Amino acid sequence: MVRELIKGERGRVYALFVIVMLASAFGNLSQTAVNAMMPEIMGEFGLDVSLGQWLTTSYMLVLGIAVPAATYLSKRFSTRQHVFIALAFFLVGALADCLASNFAVLLAGRICQAVSTGLLLPLMQTIAMTRFPEGRRATAMGVAGIAMGFAPNIGPTIGGAMSFSLGWRSFFVLLLVAVALLAAATALLVRGGAGDRAERFDTLSFTLSALGFGGLLLGFSEASSFSIASPFVWGPLAAGAAFLVLFVRRQKRVDDPLIDMGIFSSKQYVVGFVVLCLLHASFMGVTLIIPLYVEGLCGGTALDAGIVLLPGTIAALFLNPLAGVLTDRFGIRPVTLASGLLLAVGSVLMVFIDGETPLAVTTLCQAVRAFGVSGLMGPLISWSLAGLPGRIVSDGSSFSIAGRQACASLGTSSMVLLMAVAGSLSASASAPALPYQMAFAFSAAFAVATFAFIVAKVR
Incomplete structure (x- = not known):
């Protein structure tokens, strides 16, 4: 009887994890x-690259802002309610993008999807680190790497193929149907107790x-559109740094922090x-630059750009879980x-x-790079969060995701800026x-x- 109960509980955890991961x-x-x-x-709405890239950078921006609220x-809510709230945002966003008649509506839909993702990613990592037995957590995080590493890598391939064959709106129709099915699965499979109604939301902390x-x-x-000396760049950066210090x-x-700063007492987490x-x-x-390179310099199509990204991405589907299994067996360093x-x-x-x-050749280089990303994502996340007590794993997950999104935005915008600077040179x-x-x-x-930091610090 006890064994059956354990199996039943384990099955619910697996079902919950799969739904949140997908x-x-x-x-x-x-x-x-x-x-x-x-x-x-850009062609349909008459946009240039500097404005069009906001469809990507705004996603990072809003995701980073939404993540702390996930804790x-x-x-406050049951896991089932948490998932429903997140999926509702995603469904609204996908519907808006399907029907978008102008750039503003398209951007609003992207923002809703980013909120959803920001609420789900910390939950997925917390489930992997707190509801799976020790010795299987890196494996679980490796499976979660399908969402964190494989999905963003395969995205341009799927987007390029669907845009080439059916038009870009078809992609959001696919998302709408898929997420609606996940919402139905949540209603059928996920059960859980009520959240803590006494939990207080610190509005000032969130602000x-x-x-x-x-x-x-x-x-x-903004660094992709203005020079570093522009107040449109250093102004938000200075204000952001000041507000983070205050945060x-x-x-x-406060008694009920939005994110417990005790996470930084762990050297492993840091x-x-x-x-x-x-x-x-x-x-x-790079997932933005490669399509621009293939279509802008090589004269290829959106499908060609997707194909360049495809081999490394398909292999990553297997490498993400494998990296987790190997980490559980041999440790993080090798x-x-x-x-x-x-x-x-x-x-x-x-x-x-x-x-x-x-x-x-470009495809081969990209594949090697993608193999590396897939082997790093899950193991590093599970290793860093394993250094925290269980009660603040969610806090560590949320802050880490927000920081990673900021750095992803830095990387994307800097690459676009460097392209613009180089393009303006007479050479x-x-x-x-x-x-x-x-x-x-x-x-x-x-x-x-x-790589250098891993060599020096990851043990």
Whole structure:
């Protein structure tokens, strides 16, 4: 009887984890799929790259702002209610994007989807770290890597294929149907107790968090359109940093902090946080640059851009869980050393591609880089959160995701800025690949820094 109860409880945990993981995967899929559809969207609405890239950077911005609220939701509401709230945002956003008649409506739909993803990602990581037995947590996080690593990598391939064959709106129709099915599955499979009604939402803390992370993300995003000396860049960055300081100070003083700052008393968490931020600065923007490179310099189609990303992404579907299994068995260091080396090598090789480089070579370089990302994501997240007491794992997960989103925005915007600067140089007429090479060089610098930090600090 006891064994049956344990099996029943384990089955509910697995069902819950799969639903949240798939919903998170659709959120991250949406985040990057738009990159491959960008040329078609820009053409339909008459946008330039600086404005069009807001469909990506705003997603990062809002996701980073929404993430801290997930800690409160996980305490105040049941898991089932938490999931329903997140899925409701996603359904509204997907519907808005399906029917968007102008850029503003399309952007509003993207914002709703970003809120949903921000509420789901910390929940997924918390389930993996608190409801799975020790010795299987890295494996669970490796499976979660399908949402965190595989989904954003496959996004441009799916987006490019659907945009090429059925038009860009078809992608959001697919999301609408898929998330509606997940909502139905949640109603059927997930059960849980009520949340803590006494839990208090500290509005001031959330405001400071939103202004802090939002300011940093906005400043990084504006860096792609203005010079570093522009007040549109340093103003939001300075304000964001100031509000984050106020946020951290308030968390240490209030009885019900939005995020418990005790997370930074763990050296293991801090090291993992830094490495993950470097990783996100390196890899996220590449999913925007590669489609621009393939379509803008090589004369390819959105489908071609998706195909360049496909082999590494398909392999990553298996590498994410495998990396988790290997971490549980052999430890964090050998897995992250091997994966970090792949990331660094693949990223450096991409610096040297140009308009004459066969797409097969570009595909190989991208595959090596993607293998590295897949082998790092889940193991590093599980290792960093394993250094925290169970009661603040959700806090650590939320703050880590917000920080990673800020760094992803920094990376994406810096790559776009470098492309714009290189494109304005007179030399670019005789070196048309220079803008893309500079963007890839930025990614490579952070990839090498990621590997160096793993060598020095991850044990």
